Amino acid sequence: MGDPDDIDDVPRIYVACLACYSAGRLHGRWFDVGTDPDGLHHEVLSYFATGCETCGSYEPECPECRAFATPFPCGGEELAVHDREGLGSAGEGYDLEHLCAVAALLEDFPERPVLAYLSEVDRDVEQAREGLRDSYAGSWNSAAEWAESWAEDADLGVEQLWPYVDWAHFAHDLELGGDVRTVEAEGSVHMFWR
Numbered sequence: 482m483g484d485p486d487d488i489d490d491v492p493r494i495y496v497a498c499l500a501c502y503s504a505g506r507l508h509g510r511w512f513d514v515g516t517d518p519d520g521l522h523h524e525v526l527s528y529f530a531t532g533c534e535t536c537g538s539y540e541p542e543c544p545e546c547r548a549f550a551t552p553f554p555c556g557g558e559e560l561a562v563h564d565r566e567g568l569g570s571a572g573e574g575y576d577l578e579h580l581c582a583v584a585a586l587l588e589d590f591p592e593r594p595v596l597a598y599l600s601e602v603d604r605d606v607e608q609a610r611e612g613l614r615d616s617y618a619g620s621w622n623s624a625a626e627w628a629e630s631w632a633e634d635a636d637l638g639v640e641q642l643w644p645y646v647d648w649a650h651f652a653h654d655l656e657l658g659g660d661v662r663t664v665e666a667e668g669s670v671h672m673f674w675r
């Protein structure tokens with residue numbers, strides 16, 4: 482069960498500078514999360530970091546900019562993810578590999594309950610991908626509804642379903658329908674055809 486994830490909810494994260502956060506300053510921004518962790522990392526750095534002397538501002542393609550990306554001009558070095566939308570309950574760690582892998586799952590399985598299933602498998606992305614791809618058996622109003630349909634499709638014989646017959650319910654209906662009469666006496670139920 483569980484509703485499919487809200488596909489209108491574009492995955493995004495709020496990345497904050499920890500040094501500023503500890504000092505009570507707001508230093509961070511929302512970033513859309515795609516499927517490329519490296520690209521996202523450079524996008525984040527181009528907001529927080531400064532560039533090398535040649536570039537002036539941070540250029541992802543420049544090795545020197547990359548080498549001197551931290552500390553930031555504010556003195557901060559560490560980043561944290563302080564909020565997220567459309568990605569489930571990931572922690573605060575700056576783990577773009579994981580977050581982009583989740584975004585990739587959402588992109589690959591738009592009709593399946595990606596986030597709910599992910600938390601079901603302890604946010605193990607590989608396990609989730611396998612399950613969503615190979616083990617998904619559809620969306621139903623209840624597990625009972627699925628079981629009925631599955632028993633029908635699998636053409637289960639009556640003897641396999643026998644143990645699950647609700648005999649009390651059956652007997653009650655026979656009684657109400659006027660087929661039988663029950664008389665209780667001396668601790669037993671005595672049955673009479675009508």
Ligand SMILES: [Zn+2]
Binds near residue numbers: 500556
């Ligand atoms: Zn800062």
Ligand SMILES: [Zn+2]
Binds near residue numbers: 543
């Ligand atoms: Zn540079």
